[in-house]
Structures are given as structure tokens and as C-alpha cells.
Amino acid sequence: MSDDDDFMADSDQEQYDFEYEDDDEPEDGDVDIENKYYNAKQMKADNPQEAIEEFLGVPKLEEQKGDWGFKGLKQAIKLEFALSRYDDAIVHYKELLTYVKSAVTRSYSEKSINNMLDYIEKTADDPTAYKCMEEFYSLTLDTFQATNNERLALKTNVKLAKLYLDKKDYTALSSKVKEIHKACQREDGSADPGKGTYSLEAYALEIQMYAKMKNNKRLKALYQKALTVRSAVPHPKVQGIIRECGGKMHMSEENWKEAQSAFFESFKNYDEAGSMQRIQVLKYLVLTTMLMGSTINPFDSQETKPYRNDPRISAMTELVDSYQRDDVHRYEVILKENPDLLEDKFIAENIDEVSRTMRTKAVLKLVAPYSRFTLAFIAKHINIPISEVQDILGVLIVEKRLKAKINQEDGTVVADQVEDAEHVRRLHDWTKAMSDLWSTILHDSEAFKLEDGQAGGGAFMLSGAGFDGPMTTGPQTRGVGGRARPQKGGKSGKISAWT
Numbered sequence: 001m002s003d004d005d006d007f008m009a010d011s012d013q014e015q016y017d018f019e020y021e022d023d024d025e026p027e028d029g030d031v032d033i034e035n036k037y038y039n040a041k042q043m044k045a046d047n048p049q050e051a052i053e054e055f056l057g058v059p060k061l062e063e064q065k066g067d068w069g070f071k072g073l074k075q076a077i078k079l080e081f082a083l084s085r086y087d088d089a090i091v092h093y094k095e096l097l098t099y100v101k102s103a104v105t106r107s108y109s110e111k112s113i114n115n116m117l118d119y120i121e122k123t124a125d126d127p128t129a130y131k132c133m134e135e136f137y138s139l140t141l142d143t144f145q146a147t148n149n150e151r152l153a154l155k156t157n158v159k160l161a162k163l164y165l166d167k168k169d170y171t172a173l174s175s176k177v178k179e180i181h182k183a184c185q186r187e188d189g190s191a192d193p194g195k196g197t198y199s200l201e202a203y204a205l206e207i208q209m210y211a212k213m214k215n216n217k218r219l220k221a222l223y224q225k226a227l228t229v230r231s232a233v234p235h236p237k238v239q240g241i242i243r244e245c246g247g248k249m250h251m252s253e254e255n256w257k258e259a260q261s262a263f264f265e266s267f268k269n270y271d272e273a274g275s276m277q278r279i280q281v282l283k284y285l286v287l288t289t290m291l292m293g294s295t296i297n298p299f300d301s302q303e304t305k306p307y308r309n310d311p312r313i314s315a316m317t318e319l320v321d322s323y324q325r326d327d328v329h330r331y332e333v334i335l336k337e338n339p340d341l342l343e344d345k346f347i348a349e350n351i352d353e354v355s356r357t358m359r360t361k362a363v364l365k366l367v368a369p370y371s372r373f374t375l376a377f378i379a380k381h382i383n384i385p386i387s388e389v390q391d392i393l394g395v396l397i398v399e400k401r402l403k404a405k406i407n408q409e410d411g412t413v414v415a416d417q418v419e420d421a422e423h424v425r426r427l428h429d430w431t432k433a434m435s436d437l438w439s440t441i442l443h444d445s446e447a448f449k450l451e452d453g454q455a456g457g458g459a460f461m462l463s464g465a466g467f468d469g470p471m472t473t474g475p476q477t478r479g480v481g482g483r484a485r486p487q488k489g490g491k492s493g494k495i496s497a498w499t
Contacts (some may be wrong), residue, residue: 018086025452026259030068032059033058034068036057037058037068037072040058040072041075042240044079051079052076052079052080056073056076057405058073059072061111065098065103066103069099070103070109070112073099073403074096074112074116075088076092077092080092081120081123081407082123084129086128086131090135090136093116093139096116097143099141100143101147101211110149113152114155116136116161117136117137117140117155120136121163126165130163130166137160138160140152140153141156141157154180156193157180158180158205161173161176164176168456173206177202177203177205180199183195183198183271184196184198184467184495196229196230196233200226201234201238202235203226203242204238205222205241206422207222207241207245210222211245211248211249214252223245223249226242235273237270237277238268239265240266240269240270240277240278242266243262243263243265243266244262246266247260247263247288248284251284251291251346255286259288260285260338263284264286264303266281267285268303271303279312282304282316283313284346285298286298286313286316286317287350287354288322291353292352297324313414315334315337315341317333319334319335319354322334323354326358326361326365328358329383329481331358346478352380352410354370356392359382359392359397363382363392364401370415371415373412374413375393375406375413376411378393390406395477404416458461471496474485
């Protein structure tokens with residue numbers, strides 16, 4: 001197997017299928033042994049208990065340990081593990097490991113054992129199974145370290161470290177990842193380029209550990225170190241895990257932009273690996289977009305566009321749509337209709353910030369026209385508890401985004417009119433300035449001059465703006481209702497004004 005088929009890879013199901021696993025292997029050997037083996041395979045589905053006994057009978061028919069006995073033990077162990085016969089599985093796994101020294105080839109034994117460990121890792125689902133897995137890994141390490149099979153020993157150590165992570169045994173995990181990192185170094189302490197993949201997988205496990213422990217300081221240091229590893233060609237799922245943890249770290253620091261970038265990279269890696277975790281990370285990406293207050297739809301990119309109408313992501317799609325339209329009522333309805341969204345602890349922890357932002361904007365918009373209102377009035381229109389209304393108003397007042405006073409006894413709020421008074425004062429000053437300007441232009445400007453000898457006649461010259469002639473202000477220019485009208489016989493360009 002290649003390095004890309006390591007512990008966090010979603011391996012092809014066929015390699016764990018009992019029916020096809022050995023079909024490409026040589027079929028030389030005694031006919032009776034071969035018949036017994038295939039007879040046992042036919043019994044697995046209907047009678048697994050008898051199939052186990054039949055498989056265990058195959059090695060007994062061989063005079064010397066060989067391929068058929070090895071294959072029979074493999075099938076028996078898998079069935080025993082699936083049936084929770086863990087003690088029997090351990091006994092027969094010990095027997096199986098005796099074949100790897102001489103009975104089967106090194107490459108075949110390595111592939112078979114690695115497949116075996118992958119199988120039990122996917123099948124285990126309870127603490128008893130985890131204990132059996134740990135025993136399997138320990139036995140494997142003892143065997144392959146003794147035969148100097150460093151490659152399989154590293155793979156097994158990584159699997160064992162992952163088991164410690166699942167069990168939340170962080171002390172054992174820390175010790176194991178140190179061992180892996182040391183094994184990935186040369187004698188002079190420098191990184192071994194040929195083992196960069198295993199080192200990166202160890203970083204991924206360690207990063208997950210510190211993410212669960214919420215130790216952001218240590219997590220950040222490891223995350224930056226993992227991004228500098230260039231000698232590895234890891235499975236994209238490993239990169240997806242590292243980027244996902246990095247995104248969560250940035251979120252905890254309220255570094256929305258870096259979080260968005262990390263989640264996007266994580267999504268692309270998970271998508272490339274075919275991992276279902278891509279859907280969950282896509283939800284995180286949408287959540288980050290809302291926290292950023294971005295108006296860019298996260299589903300506009302080429303990578304995410306195919307998931308826009310995916311029913312598994314539809315609730316988050318509707319949420320971001322209502323957020324960008326400031327539709328708090330629709331936003332609240334979506335949250336209530338999709339309680340499964342909050343089953344993810346990370347989303348539950350961060351969606352409150354988005355909800356708070358939505359409700360705050362709605363409160364400001366609602367109270368803008370009023371100078372006096374009640375807490376119940378806001379609670380009714382936005383459909384949130386009165387206690388939360390009071391909290392939002394309190395924050396707005398402290399942040400000086402709203403000048404008001406809350407009367408907690410009767411639940412009323414009185415908005416301070418200082419800003420309105422200031423606005424009126426400035427408007428008055430502006431009006432007075434315009435009036436002074438007009439007066440100056442009318443009396444002092446050279447554009448308006450009284451004609452000689454007409455000072456008492458009420459006429460003056462108007463020049464500029466297309467006019468060049470006398471404007472009279474005497475009684476003869478008064479029209480009906482005091483409206484200005486031209487003098488009879490007056491030339492074009494002369495208008496009358498009222499006194």
C-alpha cells in the first residue's frame with residue numbers, strides 16, 4: 001500500500017470484503033486445503049460461527065506454515081472480531097504473526113496485516129473493542145520492530161496514537177506522537193524527507209488533541225509547524241483535518257478572515273478525499289461568512305457551487321440568505337425548524353454570535369423612529385425574550401450606539417433626544433448662514449446696482465444669469481395676489497418683482 005492509504009484515509013471497501021480480498025493471491029497448495037478454505041467462505045454469511053471453525057481447520061492441514069494457513073487465520077480473526085469474540089481474535093492474531101517471518105513474503109504480509117488493522121479500526125465501536133485493538137497494535141509493533149519493518153511499525157504507531165485520541169488518553173497520545181516524530185528524524189536530528197507523511201499525520205493527531213483540550217497556544221504553534229512540512233505527500237484527508245482544526249482555532253480568536261480561508265482549504269481537501277466531513281466543514285464555512293458580515297455568498301465559488309442545493313446544507317444556505325437580507329424573522333424560523341444544526345457543538349457555540357448580531361440590528365431598526373417604547377414591544381416584534389431585549393439594549397447603550405435610559409421597574413425605555421436637538425441647532429445655523437449670504441449678495445454684490453436717478457423709483461439693474469436690464473419694484477409691477485409679472489411693453493430679459 002502507498003503512504004496515501006494511512007490511518008485517516010477512507011479506504012476502498014473492497015479491501016475489507018471477505019469475498020474478494022484474496023482473489024488475486026496465488027492458489028497453489030493442496031486441493032483439500034483449498035476446498036476447505038472456500039467451503040468456509042461460503043458459510044460465512046449464513047453460519048459465521050461454523051465458518052470460523054472451518055477457517056481455523058485450514059492451518060492444521062498444512063504440514064508447514066504457508067499461504068493457505070495464513071489466509072484461513074485472517075478470515076477467522078475478522079469474523080471473531082465482528083462477532084465480539086475479542087479474546088479468541090487476540091489468540092489467533094498472535095498465531096498469524098508467526099507466519100510473517102518466513103511462511104509468507106514480506107510485501108504480502110505487510111499488506112495483509114495493514115488491511116487487518118484497518119478493518120478492526122473501522123469495525124470497533126465499544127471500549128472492549130478498543131482494548132482488543134490496542135493489544136493488536138502492541139503485538140504488531142513487537143513483531144515488525146523485531147523484523148526491522150520500519151514502514152509498518154510507523155503505520156501501526158500512527159494507528160495506536162489515533163486510538164489514544166479516540167479514548168481521550170492524552171498522556172499516552174503525547175508520548176506516542178513524540179516517538180513517531182523521533183522515528184521520522186535522521187540521526188543528526190533533521191527531518192527525514194522519506195518519512196514526512198508519518199510526521200504530518202502525527203501533527204494532525206496532536207493538533208486534534210489540543211483542539212479538544214482548547215489549548216490554543218499549543219495548537220497554534222503546531223498548526224504553523226504542520227503547514228511548513230514540505231517533504232510529505234499526505235492523504236488529502238490528513239490535510240483536511242489539519243485545516244479544519246486551524247479554522248476552529250482562528251474562530252476562537254475571532255479571526256474570521258483566516259478562519260474562512262482555513263475552512264475553505266479544509267473543504268477542498270475533504271472533497272478531494274471523498275470524506276463526508278466536507279459537508280460539516282462547509283457548514284463551518286457558511287457560519288464564518290455570517291460572522292464576517294460578508295455580502296459574498298459562500299456558494300458562488302466553483303468548488304462549493306455543486307452543494308448549493310444539497311439537502312444536507314440547505315438549512316445553512318437559507319440562514320446565510322436571511323442574514324444577508326437582515327430578515328431576522330426568517331432567520332429565527334430556520335433555527336427553530338432545524339434543531340439538528342445545533343447538535344454540532346462548534347456550530348452551537350458560534351451561532352449565538354450570529355443570532356446576537358441579527359437581533360441587535362433588528363432592535364436598532366425597530367426603535368429608530370421612537371423616543372419612548374417598552375421592552376415588551378421589542379420582544380413581541382422580534383420574537384425574543386424580554387431579558388435578551390434588555391441585554392441587547394444595555395450593550396447598545398454602553399457602546400454609545402443608542403442614547404437611552406431603561407426603566408426596569410415598568411419596562412420602558414426613553415431615548416435621549418440630544419442628537420435630534422443637535423441636528424435642529426445645526427439646521428438653524430445653516431439656514432441663518434444662507435440668509436446672511438443672500439442678504440450680502442442682494443445688498444453688497446456688484447451684480448445688483450441701482451440705476452442712477454432711480455433710487456426712489458424702485459428700480460435696479462439685474463445683471464448676470466442671463467438678465468441685463470432694469471427690474472422695477474414699484475406699484476405698477478404688482479400682480480394679482482402680489483405675484484410678479486412683466487411690465488407691459490417690457491423688453492425680453494426684464495422681469496417684475498413684488499414689494
